[in-house]
Amino acid sequence: MTHARETAIEAVELVKKYGEVTALDRLSFSVPAGTVFGLLGPNGAGKSTTIKILTTLSTPTSGKATVAGIDVLARPNDVRRAIGVVTQKSGTDPQATGRENLLLVAHIHGMRGRAAKTRVDELLALFGLTEAANRVVKQYSGGMQRKLDVAMGLVHGPTVLFLDEPTTGLDPQARSEMWAEIARLARHERLTILLTTHYLEEADHLADHLVIVDRGHLVAQGSPEELKSELRGDAVVIDLSPDASVDAARTAIEGLAGAREITVSGRAIRTRVDHGASAVPAALAALERSAVEVAAVTVARPALDDVYLQHTGRTFAAAEEVAVL
Amino acid sequence: MTTLAPHTGYLTNRLLTATLRQPAYIVITLVQPMIWLLLFGQLFKRVVELPGFATGSYIDFLTPGVVIMTVLFSSGWAGMTFIQDMDRGVMDRMLSSPVSRGAMMLASALNQAVTIVVQSVVVIIVGLVLGAEFSGGIPGVLVMLLAATLLGGSFASLSNGMALVVRTEEALIGFSTMLTLPLSFLSSAMMARDAAPEWIQNVSPWNPVDWAVVASREALSADPDWSAVFIRLGGLFAVAVVAGFVATRAFRSYQRSL
Secondary structure, X not given: OHHHHHEEEEEEEEEEEEOOEEEEEEEEEEEEOOOEEEEEOOOOOOHHHHHHHHOOOXXXXXXXXXXOOEEXXXXXXXXXXXXXXXXXXXXXXXXXXXXXXXXXXXXXXXXXXXXXXXXXXXXXXXXXXXXXXXXXXXXXXXXXXXXXXXXXXXOOOOOEEEEEOOOOOOOHHHHHHHHHHHHHHXXXXXXXXXXXXXXXXXXXXXXXXXXXXXXXXXXXXXXXXXXXXXXXXXXXXXXXXXXXXXXXXXXHHHOOOOOEEEEEEOOEEEEEEOOHHHHHHHHHHHHHHOOOXXXXXXXXXXXXXXXXXXXXXXXXXXXXXXXXX | OOOHHHHHHHHHHXXXXXXXXXXXXXXHHHHHHHHHXXXXXXXXXXXXXXXXXXXXXXXXXXXXXXXXXXXXXXHOOOHHHHHHHHHHOHHXXXXXXXXXXXHHHHHHHHHHHHHXXXXXXXXXXXXXXXXXXXXXXXHHHHHHXXXXXXXXXXXXXXXXXXHHHHOOHHHHHXXXXXXXXXXXXXXXXXXXHHHOOHHHHHHHHHOHHHHHHHHHHHHOOOOOOHHHXXXXXXXXXXXXXXXXXXXXXXXXXXXXXX
């Protein structure tokens, strides 16, 4: 019994096939209650499919799952009462006002009259939407709509909140506001948040625990710190000039003492070394001896990107480097 | 089950509020049936001279026909709201909440019913202005509204069910267009049955659109055959219930596609 109370979400060997395509391939993970749990992966990794199964929209081809201790396949309607869902697309009705959107959710969850009204006012204030409450959502900015989305997911006081790509499409200002909202919710009592994102820094910033998924497989799990500490040393990325030979550059780097995990993507060579700053001069010297012209060199502390790379052999599409030399 | 009634109320309110916020849509909805009545009324004015027409006034004959045709043209589009909700993400949010699926279907039908009643009253008023005489009086008009609403409920459900299966506006437009005009022409909406070709005479008794037209016209006549009216109303009710039930099952088809 204590186990059921401590685990907010349990996914066991989830498989989802669409015809020939396997979207989820025996994905298992468990989310401790009261934490923010990140599901990180590039587009098409199976994150949204996982959310759809856990929120009772879709059924797995095989496997099982419980949310808030309730079996999603056996008692979907009980799960629906216990969860709040913020889907990837907005779920707001553009023709209705912010207040009407929230009231409809309250009413569907059986709240009535003054209780519903009070709860809605409370959420409008919490998300800074009181002034816009009586405007139709069509007129809201993207950031305001997203806040309303999250507020709608919270109306009935769910124990588990699903946030599917909550900041995708938001400008940087709105994104940082959304991060602050999520961090604030996370401090709140017993709420468990499952968050999907393809932004590494978002998972790093918000999640207590995370799993990295790729092509329907779980590739790594742990806290962001644990995952990063698995990696020793710094990432060095060397961008080659347009007419430099990639093969010659690779051979030169492979000959370098202490260079590990060498990968090539496009005209960039990536390697891992114990001390980035001291390895760079040696690398540049080696490349010069091989007559390879270098366009840029960057050195980065371990990031989730590197975790992803190490486990999948591919870089995250938008690799953002921290330090530029 | 216990959530069906309250959820239907809240969801119907949502749809009606959205309609009221689109004045252009309301104007079009009201003007369109007037144009039908004026245009067809003029074009086919002398058609009553054909053998097979019991009445001497085409406007008397046409008004119930236009009311029922308008029902098809309005409620055939009901599924567009479902598709907009899918595109927007509202559908997924609804389906991952404990909302009653039956209420989602019923609310759409009730929203159509309100539109249909308003449109029908406008058509009747225009008909009266053009000189139509409805001997059946108020009871006759009420029967026509009931027939129109039942047919509208069936078509709205069908349109919604189709929306859940095809999931794109283009496919739904095709389906709706393909259905509404032939079903109108395969009924006595614009042409007396006895004046239609024989094969249409044979097909139309199976067409619920014709049931609605015949029940309305009969109830509006001087001496209605009430048993003929009630049989057709019963048939329309049965079709609406079956359509609503089948369309609600289509939520499963939609969820399988996710």
